[in-house]
Amino acid sequence: MDFWSRLIGGSRALSKTSRATSPTERLTAFKRACNALQQIWRSTNTPSAEQSTAHARAYIERLNSILSDESRGPAPHPCVAYAASSQIFVTVTKLALSYYDDGVLRSATIFFNTLIDAEVDGVVDNRLFARALVDLVRRADKASDEIEGRLVELLFGIANNIRLQPVILPAWFVPRATPIAQDGESMPPMEFAGATRKDEFPLFYLLVDYVHNDGRAGDFARTGLLYLIETASRSKNLEKWLIESDLATLMATGLGALYSQLGSLEYAPTDEDVPRIIALSDHAKEATALQPALGETMDAFMSYLLFWQDTIDHCKSVEVNDTLLDHFQVLFLEQLLYPSLLESSDVAGGSTAAVLTYMCRILDSIDQGELVHRILQFLLASSPPPEEQMDMSASRRKSLNVLAALASEAAQPSPSLFNLRDLVLLGLHSSNRQTVLATLRLLNVVLQRHHQFSRALIHTVPGQPAQQRSVGAFNAELEQLLTLGTSIFDDPSLNESFDDYVADATWTLESRLCLPVSAADEVEGAIPLPLQLQQDDPIVRGLLGCVETFFTNSVIVNLALTGVLMSLASSHLFSLDGWVLVDPANYDSPEESSDELDPIHRAYQIPTWPATANPTLTAALQRLVDQVRQWQQDLPDFDVLVAARRDLLHLGERPQSPMDRSRPSYPGSPDASVPASRGRSPNPISSPAVASLRGESSRPAESRGSSGSRAATAETLRQRLATPFPPPEASVSESVDPEKAPATLGHVLTNVVVLYEFLLELSAVVQARGSLFEEAGYT
Structure with missing residues (x-):
């Protein structure tokens, strides 16, 4: 019992005395604590595990305190040097593994971390230190996420040191020697690629064990493993070992x-x-x-x-x-x-x-x-x-x-x-709406983020690049697209707001030009871009089929669909000819009254084209607009209802900066807004319909009727919006019932607004491409 009495007395004396201030005093105190830890380990006459655990923890904490004080001063650091020469880290590991105590283990991790950060010879380049640390991490009882994170942090610290100083790698990595044949040539090892060789590089495998973890442990493991892999370029032995080991197989x-x-x-x-x-x-x-x-x-x-x-x-x-x-x-x-x-x-x-x-x-x-x-x-x-x-x-x-x-x-x-x-x-032809939506979203991601593979998904016609059209032809086609939009909704502020559409389109086109082309395009080199879409491509036909059922499609499907079409129209790999604009080869130019006609005047002449030359997408959009015009004739207040619905969809919008436009909503996702509504302040049209949908009245308070009358009016409108549209007896019902279920009037109104915004956005892209891609000119 004398031994424990001396230890207890010594520890109390240490806690009462002032901290050692001079290097000599610190070293003396450090040696004393090291000796005490070694005596604790060697002692077999332990009165209680609780007492020995407390004393082991106290002396490891004493080492940490002294090393912390020393690290604040200038070099040299004699305490760290003594820790390396005395190999006290071996004793710390043995004690930490002997006591199943989080406090001892936590103090041990701090001790090892301090030595790793000290950057003193004889520590991280020492094979005994490597073995002690590996044993500690491998065999410690990881009772909590905090302890586990601290242990894996030690591995990360070593990996970082190896990255910065590859010269210390031999202390941690001991590859198996390659046998030499009698003729002096290297003999292939008995095991090869995929062989587990943990004894050669245990640090590596410990990191791999934690690479799937969440939190600190996973972050440290993944980063540490990255550092070791990065070091392979500076160590032929490590490079060879990584190729032959099961790294790639495990990953x-x-x-x-x-x-x-x-x-x-x-x-x-x-x-x-x-x-x-x-x-x-x-x-x-x-x-x-x-x-x-x-x-x-x-x-x-x-x-x-x-x-x-x-x-x-x-x-x-x-x-x-x-x-x-x-x-x-x-x-x-x-x-x-x-x-x-x-x-x-x-x-x-x-x-x-x-x-x-x-x-x-x-x-x-x-x-x-x-x-x-x-x-x-x-x-x-x-x-x-x-x-x-x-x-x-x-x-x-x-x-x-x-x-x-x-x-x-x-x-x-x-x-x-x-x-x-x-x-x-x-997927495009699936009867499952979730499948159609997922397909459109995938198409959009490829077209937007990896468009070098776009032409592997959506085929083009080889040898048919886009032709430059005259300014007159370009203006005529652009006007046709804009007319489709204004036929749906007459916005008196369109002249001002369309500039915002064009600004958005220009930003999108410029960002797409920065994306790389595929290796095949680089090899071909001489192939002019953009190329025409293959009109009979099944995917193109599938997209057009979705357009045909636009009004009864799910709104979110239409958002994803218009996103795909806009991604196609914005790509410099695809021409607009044949699907958005008329192929210039099909233009019929007006007869010239004189051979001396001014070239500028000739460029502004407006050509005609046969009905058979109408672009496929534009023709499909024209049919949708014709249907809207029919509804405008059948329902006297259809325009008012469309205006009210657009007003509701734009409530609470705020203009966005170009930085915001660089982070658009995920195409087709539930958090996406109406296409092309970014950066625009709509000009809502006040109407009784809008007020009823809000549960308000458009009249001043003093002239309003009873609350019961207002509620009745709003309820009547809501019931009307929830009725099937077109009515079952309408002759057009068969053409707008593709999903085997009638759409309500409110649903159709929302899709009409989506169509209107899409037409304006498409028009803006056409205009921006004309100048940015030089698709309209005077030649």
Whole structure:
């Protein structure tokens, strides 16, 4: 008992004395605490675990306090040097692992962290220190997230040191020696790609163990692993080891495991109010009015996918990078993601919507060019550009051979038979509204964010680039589009507000010009852009089919549909000829009265064209406008109702700055506003209909009738808006009943407003392209 009495007395004396101030005093106190810890470890005559735990914790905290004081002063730091020479970290690890106490473990992590940050020789470059730290992290009882985070932070600290000082790598990484044959050549190891070799680089595998975790532990693990992979470009041994190890296999199978956990879509109501444009439609309470709740499993999958993206970005070794991408393609794309596309092609069911939604989320989130290229090139069965012949290392060649064997054993079907384009085509013709919506959203993401693959999805006519049209022809077609819009709604302030539409369109076009073209376009080089759409392309016909049923479509489907069409119209890869504007080859120029006609006058002449040359989309929009005109004749107050509905949709809008316009609502999402309404202040038309919909009166308070009369008027209007439209007896009802259910008058009014905004936005893009892309001129 004398030993414990001396310890207890010593610890109390330490707590009562003032802190050591001079380097000599600190070193003396540090040595005393180290000796006490070693005595605690060597002692076997322990009176109680509680007493020994308390004393171990107190002396480790004493070490931390002294090191903290020393770190505030100038070098040299004798206490850190003594910690390295005495190897006290070994004793600290043994004590921390002996006592299942969070306090001791927490103090030990602080101690190791302090030594790592001290940057003194004999610590992070010491193999005994490496073994002690690895043992601590591997065997410690991780009873709480806080302790786990502290332990993984130690691993991150070492990875960061290795990145900054690759010279310390041998203390942590001891690769297996390659046998040498009698002829002096290196012999291939018995194990190869995918072999688990934890004893050679335990730090690496510990980080891998935590790379899927949430919170601090996951963040530290992922970043630490990125640092080690980045270091491979400065260490041939590490580069070779990463290619031969199971790094790529673990990462690819881990991603696949998380993807496999994704289930069907759930549309759980949220606390947020449904956007007004959805609330004023027939489908406000249906699943398509809500964003799918993808849940924690989707968050975990996306977090790991973004880690893949960061890994490819940080990896400076070409061969390690290619090894990762090859495993990503074979083990994830070919053996998991693509089969899920095949299994989901039920069209009418919800699984197609789920898989397309997952694809949309994937492509909307990642920016890494090589990763996107692998995904879309494989899923669209695009022919890859010819690979450059390069000298591969033996490790890389063997890695490819192993992957080829895995691919042949799996015997998965090829996208050349059924690819993402085929699934999109099926989705557009689905009777399931969720599937149609998910398909349109996926199309929009590809067209907006990865448009170098646009022509693999939507085909163009080879050898038919756009032709420049005369100013007169351009103005005539632009006027035709604007007339379609003003036929629906006569806005007296349109001349002023249209400038905002054009400003938005110009910003969009300029941003699209900054996006890269595909490798195939770069190789072709001489092919002029933009190219004409292939009018008989099934996807183009599918989009036009959705336009034909515009008034009875779900409003959110129409928002996504117009988003796709605007993405097409805004792309410099696609010409407007033949689907938005008349092909200039079909113009009939007016006869010239004189051969000496001024070229400027000739450029402003307005051509004609036969009805058979009408652009396909414009013709479909014309039919929709003709239907609106018919309703204007049938219902004397139809224009008033449209104005009232537009007023309601724009309530509470505020003008947005160009920065806001750079972050538009997700196309077709429930939080999206009316297309093209960004940056514009509408000129609402006050009317009794508007007042009734608000539950108000448009008259002054003193002239209003009774509250009962106002309520009756509002209720009558609401009942009218909820009635089927057109009425069943109307002759046009058959042409506007594509979803096998009648739309209400209120739903049709909302879609009429969406159509009006889309026509103005399309007109603005045409005008902006005319000058920015030089599609109108005097030649």
